[in-house]
Amino acid sequence: MEKYILLILGAVLVNNFVLTRFLGICPFLGVSKNIPTALGMCVAVIFVMTCGSAVTWTVSRFLLEPAGLFGIDLTYLQTIVFILVIAAFVQVVEIFLRKFSPQLYQALGIFLPLITTNCAVLGVAVLNIQKQYNLPEAVVFGFGAAVGFSLALLIFTGLREKIARAQPPKAFQGPALALVTAGLLSLAFMGFAALIKM
Amino acid sequence: MSSEIVNAVAVLGGLGVFCGGILGVVSRFFGVKEDPRVEAVLGLLPGINCGACGFAGCADYARAIVMQKAPPNMCAPGGNAVVEALAGFLGVKAELRERQVAIVLCHGGRQEARRKFAYNGVADCAAAALVAGGDKACAYGCLGLGSCARVCPVNAVEITANGLAVVHPELCIGCGKCVKACPRQLIRLVPESAEFHILCRNKDRGPAVRKVCSVGCIGCTLCAKAAPDACKMEGALAVMDYVKPLADAAVAAKCPQKIIVRRSGRREEASACA
Numbered sequence: 001m002e003k004y005i006l007l008i009l010g011a012v013l014v015n016n017f018v019l020t021r022f023l024g025i026c027p028f029l030g031v032s033k034n035i036p037t038a039l040g041m042c043v044a045v046i047f048v049m050t051c052g053s054a055v056t057w058t059v060s061r062f063l064l065e066p067a068g069l070f071g072i073d074l075t076y077l078q079t080i081v082f083i084l085v086i087a088a089f090v091q092v093v094e095i096f097l098r099k100f101s102p103q104l105y106q107a108l109g110i111f112l113p114l115i116t117t118n119c120a121v122l123g124v125a126v127l128n129i130q131k132q133y134n135l136p137e138a139v140v141f142g143f144g145a146a147v148g149f150s151l152a153l154l155i156f157t158g159l160r161e162k163i164a165r166a167q168p169p170k171a172f173q174g175p176a177l178a179l180v181t182a183g184l185l186s187l188a189f190m191g192f193a194a195l196i197k198m
Numbered sequence: 199m200s201s202e203i204v205n206a207v208a209v210l211g212g213l214g215v216f217c218g219g220i221l222g223v224v225s226r227f228f229g230v231k232e233d234p235r236v237e238a239v240l241g242l243l244p245g246i247n248c249g250a251c252g253f254a255g256c257a258d259y260a261r262a263i264v265m266q267k268a269p270p271n272m273c274a275p276g277g278n279a280v281v282e283a284l285a286g287f288l289g290v291k292a293e294l295r296e297r298q299v300a301i302v303l304c305h306g307g308r309q310e311a312r313r314k315f316a317y318n319g320v321a322d323c324a325a326a327a328l329v330a331g332g333d334k335a336c337a338y339g340c341l342g343l344g345s346c347a348r349v350c351p352v353n354a355v356e357i358t359a360n361g362l363a364v365v366h367p368e369l370c371i372g373c374g375k376c377v378k379a380c381p382r383q384l385i386r387l388v389p390e391s392a393e394f395h396i397l398c399r400n401k402d403r404g405p406a407v408r409k410v411c412s413v414g415c416i417g418c419t420l421c422a423k424a425a426p427d428a429c430k431m432e433g434a435l436a437v438m439d440y441v442k443p444l445a446d447a448a449v450a451a452k453c454p455q456k457i458i459v460r461r462s463g464r465r466e467e468a469s470a471c472a
Contacts (some may be wrong), residue, residue, distance in 0.1 A: 070205075084217060089219075102230075
């Protein structure tokens with residue numbers, strides 16, 4: 001149990017995907033204008049990264065590794081296979097959501113297909129293999145990474161909303177101040193670096 | 199070596215076919231068919247996604263029409279032809295509306311209007327208006343930096359050499375984006391049939407107007423006396439009432455400042471831009 005808690009804490013705070021590993025910067029800057037859309041993105045990312053971890057781990061273990069189904073080493077196909085699998089998985093999820101929960105489908109909207117090409121999702125899949133996690137560990141790590149992404153995104157969105165209301169000088173408005181904020185936030189998260197030895 | 203290539207192609211291809219198969223099966227059994235009427239309605243709309251109807255693009259509006267959440271007469275660029283087509287398709291009677299075109303209610307360019315200072319900042323009207331109320335001495339006039347021209351989806355707004363924004367009515371689709379973009383609220387949508395327009399929004403009294411612009415409304419009330427139905431006085435400013443716009447060239451000619459200008463709907467624009 002302690003192992004899983006450490007995994008989550010490590011992924012959320014110490015090695016935050018956005019602020020320490022710099023993965024998933026595109027949605028971090030793109031959908032951080034207001035809290036409701038950011039929340040939608042967070043839910044979508046948590047869902048896809050948790051399930052995606054399980055799917056990609058299974059594919060890697062049973063298809064690509066020498067001990068797998070084909071008995072040959074196919075790990076050099078890892079990246080492209082993961083992209084393919086994640087894309088297909090997201091599509092299937094989208095179809096199911098549309099059928100069974102149109103409200104959730106509406107709420108997630110464009111974010112679900114956007115996640116297909118999100119490097120944070122691919123990153124967590126690759127890291128799972130690199131760190132040689134087993135299936136439960138991979139799922140927990142994927143969940144923790146997604147929660148870390150959500151935490152960073154929500155903090156950042158809140159800051160940006162406040163900043164926009166503070167009417168900064170013209171030259172600083174928009175992306176300029178957003179990037180400065182992101183940098184400071186990243187610095188702040190470096191404070192967690194000594195929390196856990198990974 | 200060659201076996202690796204074969205392996206890679208086979209595994210990736212196989213996986214692709216497998217995933218495609220799953221997707222196909224899933225969408226076959228769980229897929230939600232989009233209402234075919236949405237597609238048909240979308241085909242009838244102009245498809246320029248201007249947002250004048252208040253929806254996020256034509257597809258969104260088409261969905262709203264089919265779900266009967268919106269009337270079919272909200273498409274400004276499509277005009278009555280589209281409204282009639284939509285109404286025919288849906289089997290409802292649509293209220294026709296006259297085509298609206300935007301017009302910039304200012305006639306004082308660089309030659310006519312005095313400047314307070316040389317503005318050297320960002321070429322954007324909203325930014326210029328922040329600097330001591332803009333470089334134009336007239337606090338109501340067109341700043342001519344083209345904020346309206348940049349938001350126009352059909353490039354119907356021209357910034358003349360005289361530093362004045364002019365809408366070409368024959369190109370205008372009446373989406374109203376420029377109306378929102380103008381920091382001076384100089385642009386309004388008017389019926390395309392309206393022929394004459396009073397091109398000034400300066401509410402100051404005559405002497406003050408004369409000091410800043412040679413083509414400002416001085417509030418002489420000549421037009422309001424000659425055509426009381428069409429030209430109304432709002433304080434010291436004559437304003438066209440577009441419910442019953444002016445149609446008499448003789449009245450327009452009475453304006454001592456020559457700012458009652460002919461510029462109607464589709465036909466002519468050359469004289470207006472001169």
